[in-house]
Amino acid sequence: MKQTPGKKLRVALLGCGVVGSQVIRLMREQADDLAARVGAPLELAGVAVRRPGRARDVDVDPELITTDAEALVTRDDVDIVVEVIGGIEPARSLILAAMNSGKSVVTANKALLAEDGATIHRAARDNSVDLYFEAAVAGAIPLIRPLRESLAGDHVHRVLGIVNGTTNYILDKMDSSGASFSDALEEAQALGYAEADPTADVEGFDAAAKAAILAGIAFHSRVTAADVHREGITEITATDVASAKAMGYVIKLLAICARSEDGRSFGVRVHPAMIPRTHPLAGVREAYNAVFVEAESAGQLMFYGAGAGGAPTASAVLGDIVAVARNRLAGTRGPEESTYADLTVHPVGETVTRYHVSLDVADKPGVLARVADMFAKQDVSIQTVRQEGLGADAQLVLVTHRASDAALSATIDGLRELDIVRDVVSVMRVEGEDAS
Numbered sequence: 001m002k003q004t005p006g007k008k009l010r011v012a013l014l015g016c017g018v019v020g021s022q023v024i025r026l027m028r029e030q031a032d033d034l035a036a037r038v039g040a041p042l043e044l045a046g047v048a049v050r051r052p053g054r055a056r057d058v059d060v061d062p063e064l065i066t067t068d069a070e071a072l073v074t075r076d077d078v079d080i081v082v083e084v085i086g087g088i089e090p091a092r093s094l095i096l097a098a099m100n101s102g103k104s105v106v107t108a109n110k111a112l113l114a115e116d117g118a119t120i121h122r123a124a125r126d127n128s129v130d131l132y133f134e135a136a137v138a139g140a141i142p143l144i145r146p147l148r149e150s151l152a153g154d155h156v157h158r159v160l161g162i163v164n165g166t167t168n169y170i171l172d173k174m175d176s177s178g179a180s181f182s183d184a185l186e187e188a189q190a191l192g193y194a195e196a197d198p199t200a201d202v203e204g205f206d207a208a209a210k211a212a213i214l215a216g217i218a219f220h221s222r223v224t225a226a227d228v229h230r231e232g233i234t235e236i237t238a239t240d241v242a243s244a245k246a247m248g249y250v251i252k253l254l255a256i257c258a259r260s261e262d263g264r265s266f267g268v269r270v271h272p273a274m275i276p277r278t279h280p281l282a283g284v285r286e287a288y289n290a291v292f293v294e295a296e297s298a299g300q301l302m303f304y305g306a307g308a309g310g311a312p313t314a315s316a317v318l319g320d321i322v323a324v325a326r327n328r329l330a331g332t333r334g335p336e337e338s339t340y341a342d343l344t345v346h347p348v349g350e351t352v353t354r355y356h357v358s359l360d361v362a363d364k365p366g367v368l369a370r371v372a373d374m375f376a377k378q379d380v381s382i383q384t385v386r387q388e389g390l391g392a393d394a395q396l397v398l399v400t401h402r403a404s405d406a407a408l409s410a411t412i413d414g415l416r417e418l419d420i421v422r423d424v425v426s427v428m429r430v431e432g433e434d435a436s
Contacts, residue, residue: 009038009325010045012078012103014069014094015085019108019135020047021057022314023082034318038325046072048094057310073098080324082317083107084135088115099123099131104328106320108135108313114209114225117216121337130327130334132320137210138163138289140312141305142319147217147293148335154295156218159257160432161291162284163210165307166194166201167233167253169287171272174241175250181236193287203232204253207270211255214291215268218257220341223268229348231271240426243358243388243397249274250282254431255291258351265346274356275432282432292432349406354383354430359396359415360423367420371396374418378411379403395425 011027013020027034027042035041047060048069066072073081073094081098083105085091091112095105100123107113113120113136124131134144138161147156162168166188173184185202188194200206208228216223233253244251254273259266275282280302284290289307294300306312327334361367368385375382381401388395400408408427415421 008041008043009079013047014083018310019084022310074101099127104130104324110136110209114212135316139307158294164207165287204230204270215257220338221343227345229269265344273429273431279432351405355400356428358425362420374414378407
């Protein structure tokens with residue numbers, strides 16, 4: 001729908017929490033600049049909240065506050081709906097109602113897009129409105145638009161990234177100070193980087209939703225969170241971190257989206273992994289995010305910045321609002337969902353990488369030979385072996401050459417049955433060496 005020249009573009013905001021309040025602040029402080037960039041003034045039409053009387057980080061005209069979100073998003077005088085309430089419902093119903101009423105939508109809702117993005121994208125297409133979601137992945141970092149627009153003429157091979165600031169902060173503190181997981185988590189919570197219930201972050205659910213979105217865009221195929229192999233960081237110990245450091249590695253929770261060698265499928269996974277300290281992602285500290293993209297023609301690209309927080313995320317939201325507003329003034333639309341490739345997501349068992357395996361073994365002659373034989377039975381080649389400790393405290397630490405996840409899993413199952421192996425202390429993938 002092309003807008004009349006000189007007409008204000010009115011924005012309805014769903015949610016006025018950490019991000020929503022910053023969106024309001026930026027719209028006020030940058031009103032003149034935003035109007036110049038868009039070609040028309042942006043005006044806040046209303047703010048839907050659950051608790052109108054709650055204290056907020058920004059002053060809002062009481063006349064703009066409403067608890068009737070559906071009435072707000074379907075009003076005739078609203079042009080753009082911004083959804084920052086999160087979760088699946090009522091966000092999905094409100095977004096669909098907005099689109100069915102001809103409103104373009106800007107959302108930061110990674111969970112919804114990863115679970116039911118197909119429905120949302122279809123509604124945008126059917127109603128000829130925009131759907132922009134830069135803030136759904138990696139906060140302020142411009143990532144979605146480069147992937148779906150700037151690299152639209154290229155062939156993306158792999159996306160490798162740190163997309164959760166909470167877990168990166170925890171692992172960074174474990175690496176820099178030798179802290180345990182529980183101590184590092186407690187510090188993250190005290191600083192506001194982790195929620196009182198950190199499950200979504202430390203178990204990898206947040207990163208998995210983002211990985212699904214990134215894979216769908218990179219490989220032009222539909223991906224949901226259910227397609228993502230997910231492992232968290234709760235089992236990472238100070239010993240694991242120290243062992244990685246001794247070998248010149250650092251442990252990060254990575255989101256990895258990679259095409260198969262034949263290009264017919266791709267894998268999407270989130271799990272902790274060791275990466276060389278020479279890799280660009282190894283230097284990403286504290287709560288920052290970074291995503292490493294490998295494309296056929298563009299080569300290696302890295303996107304780095306604040307991956308969360310009210311102001312950084314609001315910056316991404318405002319960028320989307322400007323883009324959507326310009327499109328409405330011009331009577332055009334932005335890019336639609338691209339799923340033409342329709343590639344399959346292969347199981348994690350087909351993933352090929354290297355592994356770091358730590359075993360608690362008996363102090364007997366022939367232990368190494370029997371362990372090596374178990375690896376050989378599954379055709380998993382050992383690159384390096386070292387022993388840590390002596391006598392009853394002996395541990396074998398092995399690093400493999402590249403092998404499939406299925407072969408490594410079978411090897412670990414076999415090792416657990418050996419009487420000389422008291423415990424499989426840890427198994428961790430080793431990534432990023434071809435980009436070091």
